[in-house]
Every structure is written in structure tokens, then in C-alpha cells.
Amino acid sequence: MCVIALRSTILDNERRVWVYTPADYTRSAEPYRLLVLFDGWAYLDLIPTPTILDNLRCEDKIPPLVTVLIDSPDQEARNRELTCHQPFVDFLTQELMPWLHEHYNVTSDPAHTIVGGCSFGGLAAAFAGLRASHVFGNVLSQSGSFWWDKEPEEDIQQEWLIQQFIASPPLLLRFYLEVGLKEDMGWIYMVGCNRHFRDVLTLKGNEVHYAEFNGYHHYVSHRGTLADGLLALMGK
Numbered sequence: 001m002c003v004i005a006l007r008s009t010i011l012d013n014e015r016r017v018w019v020y021t022p023a024d025y026t027r028s029a030e031p032y033r034l035l036v037l038f039d040g041w042a043y044l045d046l047i048p049t050p051t052i053l054d055n056l057r058c059e060d061k062i063p064p065l066v067t068v069l070i071d072s073p074d075q076e077a078r079n080r081e082l083t084c085h086q087p088f089v090d091f092l093t094q095e096l097m098p099w100l101h102e103h104y105n106v107t108s109d110p111a112h113t114i115v116g117g118c119s120f121g122g123l124a125a126a127f128a129g130l131r132a133s134h135v136f137g138n139v140l141s142q143s144g145s146f147w148w149d150k151e152p153e154e155d156i157q158q159e160w161l162i163q164q165f166i167a168s169p170p171l172l173l174r175f176y177l178e179v180g181l182k183e184d185m186g187w188i189y190m191v192g193c194n195r196h197f198r199d200v201l202t203l204k205g206n207e208v209h210y211a212e213f214n215g216y217h218h219y220v221s222h223r224g225t226l227a228d229g230l231l232a233l234m235g236k
Helices: 049-059 077-082 086-103 120-131 160-167 191-203 225-232
Strands: 002-008 011-022 033-036 063-072 114-120 139-143 174-182 208-212
Touching: 002 086, 011 049, 033 086, 033 120, 033 225, 049 063, 049 114, 049 160, 049 225, 063 086, 086 120, 114 120, 114 225, 120 139, 120 174, 139 225, 160 191, 174 191, 174 225, 191 208, 208 225
Parallel strands: 033 063, 033 114, 114 139, 139 174, 174 208
Antiparallel strands: 002 011, 011 063
């Protein structure tokens, strides 16, 4: 595992990026499948992602993955960049991915590339899939905040991103979506919007793996289910 400070010209900021490589990683092998996760600190400190990957590989349940954990510079940047922000997708496709291909032996095949995250990170992952399906062919969303709206109206969920998927042509995307049955908060209906997104994607012809768990909107709920998402999208 290595960590660097990656500067973005597009976003005009700098962030930590961790890169995990499997134990048998080599530059001479076939290009490795790729997993990109947002809120990198959480997927290290609260969800033990490297350990989960090691265990799944040890049991030969997934192919070896190079995993990139992307941090946000601060909370303000996170709230901006992970809420359907096109410049952030441009950063991923025009800056992060070229840097990765220069320094690591990773695939360029969208079918072998996963983008994922939790909460706003799940929202951002689905948006990246929508706007860059030629790069990210798989979306892993843990409790995705699909209730989010560009111009919110009190007590009314417009579910902006879901509407974009409804209006878009069919895309070659595969999804793993999950949500906790105790995640609804005030006027935010997490379960309803995730079910709605599942139904829209299914009607559009996407492959969707959907799960609900008896838990709250907290990273503790996702420690075990991250493995479920990886098995659904990349399992042997």
C-alpha cells in the first residue's frame, strides 16, 4: 500500500490517494482489474478494505485487484465533488486514470473496472458510471444518497440522478446497490430512492445486484457487505 498527494489542475486542489496492490502484483502480468473507491480514509480506517481484499484473494473468490482509495481535501470539497459534479468526473478520467496507467499495470477495460463508494460516494460512483461508462463499467454503491437533488424542494425528493438515468439511452453498466432498512432520516427516504433506482436500472436493461440489510447509515454496516459487492461484480 502506498499513499501519494495527487494534485488536480481541473479541480484546483490536492488530495491523498492510496493504492493497494495484491501480494503477487507484477508489472509483467496481464493488466489487473481495477477498483476505485471514494472517501479513501473511511475505506481504510472504518472499513478494512485491504484486509477484505486479501481474504477474498486468499480464498480465490475474486481475481487480483489493484485498488485506488481517493480522499477528499476537506468536507466542503467532498460535499461539492461527490454530488454529481462533472469536473470531478473529468478529474477521474483525464487526470487520475492516466496517472494510474502510467504508474501501475491496470486494465483499460470498463468491464473489469469498478467505481464505488458509500453515501455521497455511492451517488458519485453512479454519476461517474453515467458520464463515463467507457471507463467505469461497474458501479458499487453502499447506501447511495440517490435522494439528492440539484435544486431541493422541502419534503419533495426529485431524485435528480435517477431522472438522468431515466432520460439517458441504455448503457453497458453493471450495478451492486445496497441500503439499510433503518436508514430513512426525516424527509430523506434512503430505502425508497434505492428501490426506485434499482427498478429504473432493471427496466433500462442493466444487470443489478440489489441487497437490503437491517442496519443504519453507518460505515459499520458496510464492513461485511463490501465483500458482497465485490463478489457480485467480480466474483469468480
